[in-house]
Amino acid sequence: MHRICVIPGDGxxxxxxxxxxxxxxxxxxxxxxxxxxAGNACFQKLGTTIPSQxxxxxxxxxATLFGAVTTVPGQNSAILTLRKKLGLYANLRPVKSxxxxxxIYPDLDFLIVRENTEGxxxxxxxxxxxxxxxxxxxxxxxxxxxxxxAFNQALENGFKRVTAVHKANILxxxxxxxxxxxxxxxxxxxxxxxxxxxxxxxxxxLVKNPQHFQVLVTTNLFGDILSDExxxxxxxxxxxxxxxxxxxxxxxxxxxxxxxDIAGQGVANPTAMLLSVVMMLHHLxxxxxxxxxxxxxxxxxxxxxxxxxxxxxxxxxxxMAREVQDNLDAL
Ligand code: IPM
Ligand code: MN
Numbered sequence: 001m002h003r004i005c006v007i008p009g010d011g012x013x014x015x016x017x018x019x020x021x022x023x024x025x026x027x028x029x030x031x032x033x034x035x036x037x038a039g040n041a042c043f044q045k046l047g048t049t050i051p052s053q054x055x056x057x058x059x060x061x062x063a064t065l066f067g068a069v070t071t072v073p074g075q076n077s078a079i080l081t082l083r084k085k086l087g088l089y090a091n092l093r094p095v096k097s098x099x100x101x102x103x104i105y106p107d108l109d110f111l112i113v114r115e116n117t118e119g120x121x122x123x124x125x126x127x128x129x130x131x132x133x134x135x136x137x138x139x140x141x142x143x144x145x146x147x148x149x150a151f152n153q154a155l156e157n158g159f160k161r162v163t164a165v166h167k168a169n170i171l172x173x174x175x176x177x178x179x180x181x182x183x184x185x186x187x188x189x190x191x192x193x194x195x196x197x198x199x200x201x202x203x204x205x206l207v208k209n210p211q212h213f214q215v216l217v218t219t220n221l222f223g224d225i226l227s228d229e230x231x232x233x234x235x236x237x238x239x240x241x242x243x244x245x246x247x248x249x250x251x252x253x254x255x256x257x258x259x260x261d262i263a264g265q266g267v268a269n270p271t272a273m274l275l276s277v278v279m280m281l282h283h284l285x286x287x288x289x290x291x292x293x294x295x296x297x298x299x300x301x302x303x304x305x306x307x308x309x310x311x312x313x314x315x316x317x318x319x320m321a322r323e324v325q326d327n328l329d330a331l
Contacts, residue, residue: 002031002284005061007054009039009078011258012268012317013067019270019321020065020277023296026325027289034061038078039069039258050078055085059249063280066253067273070260079253080123083116088244088251089142090149091116091223092279095230095240100302101311103235110213111157112230113150114223116244118142121220138174138219143181149245150217151189157215161193162186165202165218165226178219203229227255238269238310241276243283250283252276266316269308271297274324296327 006021008014021033036054043049049071058064064086069078082088091114097103124135147164154162164182168175179196186194197205199222205212206229218226231240237256244251254272262268274297281290300306306323307313313320 002029002062002286003060004031004033004280005054005058005064006033006035007038007058007064007066007078008035009067009069009258010041011068011070011260011263012256013039013069013258015067015263015266015268015317016254016270016273017065017067019317020273022318023274023293023321023325023328024277026328027293029286029289038066038082040072040075042078043072043075049076050081054078055082058082058086058251061249063284064249064251065277065280066251068254068256068258070258080121082251083244086244086249086251087117087246088249089115089117089145090243090245092153092243092245093223093227093230093240093255094275094279095227095234097234098239098298098301100304101235101239103239104233105210108210108230108234110210110230111153111159111215112223112227113146113153113215113217114227115142115146115217115219116223117220119220119222136171136174138177140177140181143178144185147182147185147217148188150215151185151192154192154215155189159192159214161195161214162189163202163213163216164194164196165199165216165222166196167199167222168196169198175219182217199226202226206230206233231255236269236310237272238308239271239275241272241274241279243276243279245283250280252280252283266318267309268317269310270317270321270324271301271311274321292328292331293324295331296324299327300324 008017093112097108118137122137166175240255306315
């Protein structure tokens with residue numbers, strides 16, 4: 001039996017979560033769901049965006065599903081706290097084009113592996129007499145861990161090339177360590193091609209020739225930025241899921257945020273959340289269910305049945321999810 005911690009959050013978070021849970025529960029897997037609070041609504045109620053009870057629940061679960069939260073300036077970011085407290089050092093963001101979906105590129109399939117614990121997310125930022133400064137932390141340990149993770153992901157998913165993305169011409173020490181560690185790790189994977197690119201070059205190639213990319217591994221902020229760019233290439237933020245993986249915990253969330261501009265209308269695209277559920281099912285070794293859910297979703301996308309407005313349709317989040325659910329039975 002799998003114990004799943006469910007954190008719907010704010011804005012469209014609860015909307016896409018309801019859609020995903022409707023479909024997931026219809027699959028009748030051996031799972032128990034434990035709802036938990038986080039985000040701004042939680043803050044209004046309990047005075048904290050991330051109660052310790054939520055952290056405990058996520059820690060004790062086999063996996064956590066996370067919708068999205070709104071973080072008001074001055075508040076603690078619930079998701080960053082969870083990533084840190086659960087030791088979720090690898091953030092996997094698969095960027096894929098799907099038939100039926102209007103994308104800048106119809107033929108992309110690459111994976112961004114984002115280091116999730118340090119870099120410019122280390123949380124050390126302070127005002128100085130002349131302005132402010134932030135600290136960029138790169139350790140050999142975290143660099144090695146994330147690079148090994150990226151090479152292993154390449155092997156597991158049939159990719160042939162791993163690209164390290166950095167800015168070592170300017171950040172000579174921090175990204176120098178990241179790049180050198182990458183090539184040390186690469187020696188253990190002679191069957192895979194290893195290359196490195198500057199982040200600015202990568203940003204341009206992602207627009208000009210994104211088919212080049214297979215697995216990209218990079219530090220925290222670069223991974224954040226490049227994954228939004230990737231989403232823009234394949235139909236928007238509603239299309240890209242993510243997995244946050246640690247040694248003993250895992251959390252799955254869409255790359256998109258709480259989208260206050262469309263919240264409450266029931267029109268959010270459930271695809272990224274559903275694909276995050278697919279990633280969770282793979283993680284739990286529920287391969288059959290993972291493949292079935294992905295297939296059911298792909299049919300709905302390909303045949304453009306009951307899509308949400310961002311995909312050019314005029315259906316609701318739940319209507320689209322129900323269509324996915326109906327397809328499950330046919331598979
Ligand atoms: C993401 C988001 C988060 C991040 C924010 C909400 C803290 O942009 O998951 O990509 O910066 O990591
Ligand atoms: Mn982001």
